[in-house]
Amino acid sequence: MIRLLLSGLRVHFLQLSRSAVEVVSITVWPIIYATVAYYMFGAESDPDVLLTASLGATVMAIWSSVAFSAGGAIEIQRRLGTLELLVAAPIPFGAVLAPITIATSAIGIYALGATLLWGRLLFGISLHFEHPVLFALSLPVAIVAIGMLGLILASTLIFYRAALFLGASFEYPVWLVTGLLVPLSVLPGWVAPLSWLLAPTWGMRAIRESTVGGSPLSALAMCVGLSACYAVIAAVCLRAFERLARERATLALT
Amino acid sequence: MTSLRVFLRGGVTSYRALFGWLNPWIAVPMFVIAPLFQLLFFAYLGRATDVASDTYFVVGNALLAASLPGLVGMGGSISGERAAKTLSMLLSSPANRVALFLGRTLPAITNGFVVSAFCFLTGALVLRVHVAASAIPRVALIIVVCAFSCAALGLCMGAVGLRVRNVISGSWLFVAVLLLVSGANVPLDRLPDWLQTIGAGLPLNHGIAAARDVVEGGTLGRAVLFELVVGIVYTGAGLLLLRAFEFESRRTASLEVM
Numbered sequence: 001m002i003r004l005l006l007s008g009l010r011v012h013f014l015q016l017s018r019s020a021v022e023v024v025s026i027t028v029w030p031i032i033y034a035t036v037a038y039y040m041f042g043a044e045s046d047p048d049v050l051l052t053a054s055l056g057a058t059v060m061a062i063w064s065s066v067a068f069s070a071g072g073a074i075e076i077q078r079r080l081g082t083l084e085l086l087v088a089a090p091i092p093f094g095a096v097l098a099p100i101t102i103a104t105s106a107i108g109i110y111a112l113g114a115t116l117l118w119g120r121l122l123f124g125i126s127l128h129f130e131h132p133v134l135f136a137l138s139l140p141v142a143i144v145a146i147g148m149l150g151l152i153l154a155s156t157l158i159f160y161r162a163a164l165f166l167g168a169s170f171e172y173p174v175w176l177v178t179g180l181l182v183p184l185s186v187l188p189g190w191v192a193p194l195s196w197l198l199a200p201t202w203g204m205r206a207i208r209e210s211t212v213g214g215s216p217l218s219a220l221a222m223c224v225g226l227s228a229c230y231a232v233i234a235a236v237c238l239r240a241f242e243r244l245a246r247e248r249a250t251l252a253l254t
Numbered sequence: 255m256t257s258l259r260v261f262l263r264g265g266v267t268s269y270r271a272l273f274g275w276l277n278p279w280i281a282v283p284m285f286v287i288a289p290l291f292q293l294l295f296f297a298y299l300g301r302a303t304d305v306a307s308d309t310y311f312v313v314g315n316a317l318l319a320a321s322l323p324g325l326v327g328m329g330g331s332i333s334g335e336r337a338a339k340t341l342s343m344l345l346s347s348p349a350n351r352v353a354l355f356l357g358r359t360l361p362a363i364t365n366g367f368v369v370s371a372f373c374f375l376t377g378a379l380v381l382r383v384h385v386a387a388s389a390i391p392r393v394a395l396i397i398v399v400c401a402f403s404c405a406a407l408g409l410c411m412g413a414v415g416l417r418v419r420n421v422i423s424g425s426w427l428f429v430a431v432l433l434l435v436s437g438a439n440v441p442l443d444r445l446p447d448w449l450q451t452i453g454a455g456l457p458l459n460h461g462i463a464a465a466r467d468v469v470e471g472g473t474l475g476r477a478v479l480f481e482l483v484v485g486i487v488y489t490g491a492g493l494l495l496l497r498a499f500e501f502e503s504r505r506t507a508s509l510e511v512m
């Protein structure tokens with residue numbers, strides 16, 4: 001199973017990395033958002049604020065990539081004609097789908113490189129990491145947690161005809177309620193409990209606190225816990241989908 | 255009369271056929287949910303950074319919403335002909351080229367206007383932004399002009415689509431650039447001169463400034479005329495590019511080559 005997950009992750013990551021469109025969009029959009037944030041916060045702001053804005057733009061790009069791709073992950077396999085083979089394989093379908101959504105999250109690594117380099121070169125933002133080891137741990141943990149949230153999207157939007165676009169419409173709502181650039185303190189009070197259920201909140205918190213100081217361990221633990229919960233929910237949804245699709249013989253139908 | 259029919263009915267038919275987003279399953283997420291939350295996102299970011307009032311972001315982002323159908327819709331409705339294998343038939347027809355391609359901008363402008371007006375209305379209601387009733391007709395006019403200038407840039411993108419494989423991604427890049435340089439979210443005086451210059455030559459920049467003036471009680475100034483000029487220039491450029499790329503495609507026999 002672990003070999004399956006790792007090789008699936010590797011294959012899908014390489015596949016996405018070879019798509020010029022994917023790489024350009026995953027690097028250009030966060031640069032734009034980071035630049036908007038730099039100018040809105042004021043380029044002369046506290047360097048920590050600007051560095052946090054870069055990291056926020058990175059996590060935004062990670063979620064964006066997941067929201068766009070995960071919603072249509074099953075639809076894409078259907079179009080490629082591989083869905084029946086994957087469902088018929090003697091392994092849980094979720095174990096095939098999870099590497100796809102995690103890979104779409106993992107290409108956010110390009111966003112991180114692009115925004116940090118952009119901030120450093122154009123705005124002179126100092127790249128100082130308070131806890132470099134924890135930062136190195138926070139990033140993959142956040143990527144996996146956000147990818148697992150994508151797995152829930154992939155498994156719950158199956159019956160929506162244009163899941164790809166519905167997934168994409170979750171981009172701004174999740175950016176807003178998870179406090180990636182906008183502090184939760186300026187949002188209505190009911191948003192905070194909602195944000196606790198979403199992995200980008202804790203992923204961002206872990207990355208931010210390992211960068212500018214603080215204790216990222218609790219946020220990391222939340223990412224791990226949420227990833228496990230997402231996996232269980234997605235497995236239940238996928239099992240129900242698979243049973244329905246077999247009963248109705250609609251697996252290959254769009 | 256034939257040209258008028260090509261302009262009106264041909265434009266609407268091709269836009270409906272080739273712009274897949276008009277399907278309600280896609281239109282609601284992309285034209286209702288996404289632009290509204292974009293507006294809210296930047297309005298709250300504006301509150302956090304103390305950049306400007308909610309009115310500033312409602313006006314800016316509502317007009318920015320017109321860029322999506324204008325750029326992506328127009329780009330797709332011309333380059334989509336090649337994907338649908340109808341481009342050669344279209345270009346071998348004796349129809350007036352100006353009517354043929356300009357007709358496609360009309361539904362894109364209407365689409366942009368509806369999306370933008372919806373964003374303006376819902377954004378104002380959600381954030382409790384007050385706009386004087388007397389300003390609304392002038393704002394509506396500015397929205398039309400902005401939707402036109404975005405569709406005009408989309409016409410250029412569509413023309414480029416005759417030679418470039420993935421023009422939709424290029425259109426999305428313009429949407430990203432407009433987010434930064436149009437003045438929808440970042441006040442223009444905060445941008446460096448070179449970004450301000452780029453912004454001034456692109457759609458929305460002048461229109462957004464004009465709409466903000468009107469909402470604050472001003473009159474329709476020269477800014478809206480500048481926006482119109484930007485739109486006319488891009489329309490002319492788009493028609494020239496279409497002509498040039500059509501000629502080049504015929505010369506190199508690459509009309510249907512993806």
